[in-house]
Amino acid sequence: MNRQRLDPDSRLYRIRHSLSHVLAQAVMEIRPEAKLGYGPPIENGFYYDFDLHPPLAPEDLPRLEKIMRRIIGADQRFEREDVPAEELIERLRGDGAIYKTENAEEMRDNGQKVLSVYRNGPFSDMCEGPHVTSTKELPADAFKIDSLAGAYWRGSEENKMLQRVYGLAFENKTELKEFLAKRELAKERDHRKLGAELQIFTISDEVGRGLPLWMPNGTVLRDELEKLAKETEFQWGYQRVSTPHITKEGLFLKSGHLPYYAADMFPPMEGDEGNYYLKPMNCPLHHMIYKAIPRSYRDLPLRLAEYGTCYRYEQSGELSGLLRVRAMAMNDAHIYCAEEQTREEFASVMRLHSFYYDLFGIENYWVRLSLPDLAAAGKKFVGHPDVWARAEKLVIEAMEDSGIPFEAVRGEAAFYGPKIDMQLRNVIGREETVSTNQLDLIMSERFDLTYIGKDNERHRPQIIHRAPLGTHERFVAFLIEHYGGVFPTWLAPVQVRLIPVAPAFNAYVQGLRDVLRRGFVRAEVDDSGDSFGKKIRSGATSKVPNLFIVGQKEASDSAVSWKRHGAKAQITLPFDKAREMLQKEISERIDWRRDDGEP
C-alpha cells in the first residue's frame, strides 16, 4: 500500500475528516448512549472509535451508510466555534462525554486556552478541522463503511477496548471502485495465500520463522529462475562460483560488516578456532576467489556469479511470507574490472535488467540512482571525494548509455559507492526494491585485490555488485502476485495437465504424458475418478497454464484439444504438433498471453 500522507488542506483530507463526523452522527442516531473517542481521516478513508454496548454488528453497517447518505443529502453546514478550554471541558463533562473530556483536559494542560468545536446539523464534536463547507459536498457514492474492529482507547492495553468503525472514502466513485478492485486482487494474489494454495512454500515454526521450506512446486520456480540466470549469464560472459554459507569472523571484520552490522547477523557459532558466522553477504567470498590466483588485465572484466544465500537476523515481528525472511538466495554477481571498463560493464548490467524485465513483462517500475552527499565525505561514506566524483560521473554516463530513465537522489548512496535500485510496483500496488546495481570503490582496497596491468604494474580493480533477479524469496513473491499464480509455461510447476474425458482414455493419455515427460515437459494426468466438468474446473483452480483434453475424437486422430488457462476456446491439433509448440514455448520462454502465441 502507498504510505503517502494526505495534506490536511487537500480536498480529500476534508472529505474523509467530515465523513468521520457524519459517521459519528449516524451512530449516535441509532445508539444515543454511545460515547465518542477519536475519529481521524486515514489512508484510504477514516475511522471513528465508539464506546457502546452491545457493539455494532456487521449487519448494522449498511444501515449506517444509509443514514450517512441522508445526512449528506441534508446539506448540513460545518460551522466552527472557538470555546475557552475550561468552558468546553465543563460542557463535555456535563454531556457525559468522558473520552472527549479527557482529551480536552489534556490539551488544556498542554497550554491550549481555546479549543474548537465543529458543528453540523444536530451533531457537534471537539475537533481541529478542517472540514468541507457542507455535507452536500461529500461524494455519497464514493465512500463505504468497511469494517469493525476493536481498539484500545489511546492505543494502550491498560485502557478500555472501544469499537472502531472503518470507512473508505475517495473523491469519486471510480476511485473507490478501483481501490476495492485492487484490494480484492491483492487478497486473491497475496503470495502467502497463493503460496499455500499452490504448494509453493511452507513455513514451519519447528524449523524456524523466516526460513521457508520450498515445496516441489516452489522448487521448480527456483530451479527455472536459476536456469534462466545460468543460461543468460553464460551468454553475457559470466562465470559461476559456489561459496560456503559460513565463514570465520575475520572475513567480515575485514569487510567492515563486523562489528557494525552484527545486530543484523545471526549470532556466532563459537568454534574452537574462533567464531563462525552465517554470511550476511556473498561479496567477501567472491573476493577470496578473485584473490585465489594472480590476475592480469587479460582476465578482466571477471564476472563471478552465484545464487548465493545470505542471512539476516530480522526481528520475528518483521517476518512475513517470502518477503521478509532470514535466509535468502541472491542472484548475485561481482564484476571485477579496470576503471576504463566500468562504464560499459555498468551499462551492460542495466541492459541485463531490461532483458529480464522484458521477459517477465515487468513495466511498472522506476529506477533510483542513489548518489552520495559529497559534503558528508568521511562520515556517510568512505574514500576520497574525488574518487566519488569520478564514480558518480561514470555511473551517470553508464545510465545514459543504457538508455534507461532514472531519478537521481543525493545522499542515499551505500557507504562504499553509488547504487541503482529498481523500484518495482506490482499489480497490487506495493512498491519493492527488487534488484540493484552498485559500484564499489572500497572493497578492492580492503581485500587488497589487484591485477597486473599492461604496464606490468599492480592496479586495483573496480567492483560492480549486481542482482537483477534479486533474491529467490522476494522475486518469487513478486512473480506469484504478478502472474496471480498462472505462470508462463516455461516457469509453471506443472506445464500441462492431460485430461481424459472418460476413464476409457486414461491409458492413452498416460502414454502421451510419458512422451512429454521424456522431453522434460512437466506433464501430469488427471486420472482421478472426478467427472469431466470437475476436472476442467480443478484444472482452472490449480492454475496449470495448459490443459490437453482427450476424448474419442482426439484419441482416434492422435490429437489433443489444447485449452489455455482462462481461455474460453480450445483448439484441436495433432499431439505431435502440440508437443512441438509446447516445447518451443518452453525453450524460448514465450508467454502465450504476451507473445500472441497460438493457440
Next chain:
Amino acid sequence: MNRQRLDPDSRLYRIRHSLSHVLAQAVMEIRPEAKLGYGPPIENGFYYDFDLHPPLAPEDLPRLEKIMRRIIGADQRFEREDVPAEELIERLRGDGAIYKTENAEEMRDNGQKVLSVYRNGPFSDMCEGPHVTSTKELPADAFKIDSLAGAYWRGSEENKMLQRVYGLAFENKTELKEFLAKRELAKERDHRKLGAELQIFTISDEVGRGLPLWMPNGTVLRDELEKLAKETEFQWGYQRVSTPHITKEGLFLKSGHLPYYAADMFPPMEGDEGNYYLKPMNCPLHHMIYKAIPRSYRDLPLRLAEYGTCYRYEQSGELSGLLRVRAMAMNDAHIYCAEEQTREEFASVMRLHSFYYDLFGIENYWVRLSLPDLAAAGKKFVGHPDVWARAEKLVIEAMEDSGIPFEAVRGEAAFYGPKIDMQLRNVIGREETVSTNQLDLIMSERFDLTYIGKDNERHRPQIIHRAPLGTHERFVAFLIEHYGGVFPTWLAPVQVRLIPVAPAFNAYVQGLRDVLRRGFVRAEVDDSGDSFGKKIRSGATSKVPNLFIVGQKEASDSAVSWKRHGAKAQITLPFDKAREMLQKEISERIDWRRDDGEP
C-alpha cells in the same frame, strides 16, 4: 592405500622384516657409529630408525641398496639365539646400543625372562622374528630404499629425533613396479594437486578450514553433476525440494541427533527464540515438507530430492582437500512409500546407482549390506526385532531383484535401519564409501508421518534415504582422480579450446567460439601470443578434452582439425559437423574414450 595387515607368518612379512636387518647391516657398514632403534616390516616395505650424525643424505640411498644386494648375494643364514634377558641387557649395554638396551629392559620389566636375537653374517639384532632362512631368499630386484624421514624415538616428542630410512619391498619385481606406478599416478592425480592446478577449488584459512570455495571450473563440475541428477531424477519420478541450512534445535532433538550427535555438529547460534543449528542432515527438513500437507496413498511413493548441504564439525586435523570437509552438498533424496512399495523402490535405487556408475565407467566397487545384530535389539538399534527382521528380508529381496552382487555384514547397520554402502576403489587404490541406500524404520514414527490408505485409515510410510552421487565434495574428488583431470566433454570445465595456428586466424576462430557458445558449449580461444607448438602443449597440460585447430586449409574450407586430449592423431572435418558431433556428445553424455566416439 590398503590398510591390510600382514600376517607375520607370511612370506612377505618375513621378506620385509629380513630386509630391515639387511638395511641396518648396510648402514652399520658405512656408519659404524650408528645406534639402532626399531626396524619393523610395514605396509609396502619396512623401515629402520638410526641415531647417527651427520644424518644420511639422499645420495647415500643407492649406495645402501648396492651393499644390501651384495649382502643378499652372500647367502647369510638367519639364526635365532635365545638369551637370558639380563645377559642380553649386559651385552647390549656393553656394545653401547642404548636404544636396544632400553627396549630390552622394558621387556624384562614386563616379565620376559628370555629374549631372542637374530644373527645373519656379521650382523645381529635383538628381534622376535620371523625371518627368511637366508638372505639369498630375498628378492634383490623387488626392493628399493625409498626415502628418509625424521622420527622421535618411541614416537614421543620428548625423546631424541632419529633418522628413519624407508624401504619398499614386494615378493617380485612386477609388484614393486606396479606399486611405484600406482604411487606415481596417485601423486599426479591427487585431487588436491589437480584441484589447484586446474583451478577447481581453493581453501582459504580466512574463510575457514574444511570450507572449500569452488572456483569457476569446479562450479561447472558441480553444476553439471546437479544437472545430471535433476534430469535423471525427473525421469525416475523424483520431485525436487529446497530446504534451509539452519533450523531450530527442536527439530534435531526430535530426530535424535541432539544431544547425542552434538559433538559432530557446529556449535549453536544462540538466538532470542532459542538455539539454531546448521543441519547435520537433510532428513528432518524433508520430513517437514512431507508433513506440510495431508498425504494419501495416491501420493506414494513420494520421492523428494535435493542437493542439500550438511555440516559436520570435523576436527581440524582430519580435514583434507575435498575428502574431509565441514560442509558438503549431498545428492540426497527421501522416498516415502507404503511398505508394499519398499522392495521395488529400494531395488530401483540400486538400479539408479548402476546407471550412474555405468555413466562414469566406475567398475571397481563392491556393495556392502549392513545388517543389524538382532541380539542387540534396543541397544545398537531402535525398534522391534520383528520389524527389523521384516526390513532385512525386504532389503535382501530388493538387492536380489536389482541383480547387483553384495556382501552382507551383520552388526554394522545404522541405528534406524539396514543400509547399503557402495565402496569404490579408485584408480589410485583408495577405498571410499561414496554413496548409500538406507531403509529407515524409525523416523516416520518420530516425526509422526502418516498417509491415508485405501482403507481410509492412517498408516506410517517407510522411508528410504539415498545418495547415489554422494556429496559434491567427495564425488568430485573421486572424479578428479578417476579421470586424472581429463573429464568427458559434457563434464569438462572447458569443453573445447580453439587454437589458431597463427594470429591471422584469430578473428575467424573467435567467430567459431561465439557460434559454439551460443549453443552453450564452453569454448575458448587460445589467442595468446604463444607459438603454435606451445599452444598445443598448453592445451595438453590444461587437460581440455578437445582441441579444434585452425590454419589456412581449415579456414578456407570452414573446417577444423579436431584433436582429442592424449590422442596423437587429429581429424579434419567441416566445422558444422564437428559442432554437431560435439553437441551430441555433450547432450548424450558420451565419453569418447569408452564409447568409441569419433574422431
